[in-house]
Structures are given as C-alpha cells and as structure tokens.
Amino acid sequence: MKKIIQLALAFILYITPGLCDSKSLIEDLGNRAIKTLTNSSDSNDTIEENFLKLFDEGFDVRNIASFVMGRYWKQASPAEQDRFVKIFKNRVKKAYASRFKEYKGVKFHIVKVVVRHGSDYVDSTIQKPNGPKTDVEWRVKNGKIQDVKVEGVSMGVTMRDDYNSLLGQKNGNIEAFLKELEGR
Numbered sequence: 001m002k003k004i005i006q007l008a009l010a011f012i013l014y015i016t017p018g019l020c021d022s023k024s025l026i027e028d029l030g031n032r033a034i035k036t037l038t039n040s041s042d043s044n045d046t047i048e049e050n051f052l053k054l055f056d057e058g059f060d061v062r063n064i065a066s067f068v069m070g071r072y073w074k075q076a077s078p079a080e081q082d083r084f085v086k087i088f089k090n091r092v093k094k095a096y097a098s099r100f101k102e103y104k105g106v107k108f109h110i111v112k113v114v115v116r117h118g119s120d121y122v123d124s125t126i127q128k129p130n131g132p133k134t135d136v137e138w139r140v141k142n143g144k145i146q147d148v149k150v151e152g153v154s155m156g157v158t159m160r161d162d163y164n165s166l167l168g169q170k171n172g173n174i175e176a177f178l179k180e181l182e183g184r
Helices: 002-037 044-058 061-069 078-103 155-169 174-183
Strands: 107-116 119-127 133-141 144-150
Touching: 002 044, 002 078, 002 107, 002 119, 002 133, 002 144, 044 078, 061 078, 061 144, 061 155, 078 174, 144 155, 155 174
Parallel strands: none
Antiparallel strands: 107 119, 119 133, 133 144
C-alpha cells in the first residue's frame, strides 16, 4: 500500500508541473490578449504588433506552419519553408488581430487541464458581455500552443484544409503557392 501511495505521489509531482505551466501559459496569454488587444482606441497597427508578439511568444509557429502546409512541407526547400512561415504569420495576424476589438469586456476562464497523448489540453471558456459562452481548447506541448479548438473546430485542421486546397489547385507547385499567398 505504501508503494502505491509513493508511486501516486511521484506521478502527481511528475505531471503537475507541466499542467501548471500549461494552465499558466494560457491564463497569462489570454489575460494579456484581452488587456492589449481589445482596446478600441489602439490603432490596427498597434493591435497587430501586440498580437504578433503574443503569437510568437505562446505558439509553436513553425510547427503549426508545417502542419498546415501538410505533406508539401517536406517538399519545400528550407528557404521556401521560411518564406511560408513568414507568410503564414502575416496571414494569421491579418485574420485574427482585428477581431479582438469585438472582445472588449470578455470573461476568460480556465475550466480544466488534462494530459492526453503527450500534450496538455487546457479547456477554457470565453464569454462576451451579454453573450453565450464559447468553449475553447488549447493543445500545449513543450510549453507552446500547438492548436486551438473553438467549439470543437480545430483551427490547425481548418487552415490545413484551406492551404492544401490551394496547393492542390497549384498542382503542388510550392513557388506558385507562395506567390499566390504573397499576392493576397
């Protein structure tokens, strides 16, 4: 019985630091995002700059970019990969930074953290004033966010579908794909 208690304690001590770190990461980024990105008096450039800082700090951008590019990532040269990461960051910034103005007065709450398949999953809720709660799940590995699911929809998978569709339209031609994205 004593050995079982010791093993359970060792397991808890082994696993808890990661859970606490993941929870702290999401709480900190969420609270900082609300504070710095929802200020309607800030210019769009300021909001985008603050968004990119938080995005670079909290997200595993290169890993996410490789995931959303899918099988084409390995076909791309290192220079093309770097170019795509830059394009990807800019597109994410343009798509999401301006939306934060809509979240003024939002309540952000961490519900729980669980470990599955070597990643921490941080469940949270976001509630706009006078609006329904939105469930958001953050997948964290090695101290960085790998994916975000909003109401069960993976942002990484959604982006991967979009980028792979465009790559398919370009017959897998990485250069044509990158030029198309740069032109948008």
